[in-house]
Amino acid sequence: MLNKKLVQTMTLILLVIALIGTGAVVYITKYSGQNSKGPTIDDVLKYSVDVSEITTNLASDNYAKMAFKIQTDSKKAKDELTKRDFQVRNIIIEELSEKKAKDLQGKAGKLQLQDALKTKINKVMQDGKVVQVYITESLLQ
Numbered sequence: 362m363l364n365k366k367l368v369q370t371m372t373l374i375l376l377v378i379a380l381i382g383t384g385a386v387v388y389i390t391k392y393s394g395q396n397s398k399g400p401t402i403d404d405v406l407k408y409s410v411d412v413s414e415i416t417t418n419l420a421s422d423n424y425a426k427m428a429f430k431i432q433t434d435s436k437k438a439k440d441e442l443t444k445r446d447f448q449v450r451n452i453i454i455e456e457l458s459e460k461k462a463k464d465l466q467g468k469a470g471k472l473q474l475q476d477a478l479k480t481k482i483n484k485v486m487q488d489g490k491v492v493q494v495y496i497t498e499s500l501l502q
Contacts, residue, residue, distance in 0.1 A: 408433045410442045410449075414498060417454045423462040428498035429453070431482065431491055438489020445485060452481045462501050471496055 400408075412429040419425055431449070433439045442449065456477055457465075464470050475494040482491045 405432055408435060408439045408492075410439055410446075411497075412446070412449060412453065415450060415453055415457070417457050419457060419460050419462055419465075419501075421461040421463075424502050425457055425460075425462075425465060426498065426500040426502075427453070427457070427496060429478070430495040430497050431478075432493040432495070433489050434492050435489045438486065438491075441486060441488045442482075442491070448485055449482055452485075453478060456481065465499075465501055471499070 409430050409432045412431060414426055414428045416424060416426045431442060433442055456474065460470075460474070465474060475496065478494045479491050482494070
């Protein structure tokens with residue numbers, strides 16, 4: 362009689378574990394697949410702020426003309442970034458003034474600038490964060 366109860370209890374425990382595991386697999390499969398594609402282009406545009414052309418001297422005897430699109434993670438972040446336009450422009454000018462023309466040439470230089478701007482702008486953000494900085498215009502002279 363003890364063995365029969367023990368077998369029934371173990372069977373019940375295994376059945377519960379199997380049901381929980383199946384539920385977890387279904388949940389993970391259903392909800393993790395939505396975010397793997399990333400945001401749609403409409404979402405990117407909805408939460409992005411354009412920074413108009415900035416012309417500034419570089420650390421070398423050159424100058425740069427650049428414009429940016431900055432993608433945020435929410436409407437609140439976009440609104441905050443719009444209000445912080447003067448700070449964003451200041452951050453960009455400061456960052457560019459430390460660069461030499463050779464630092465901005467090529468893909469690697471531009472990616473480094475984008476990452477540096479993202480990090481520095483996120484330091485001043487309070488209601489969200491910058492997801493990506495895109496260079497929309499670039500001219501080095």
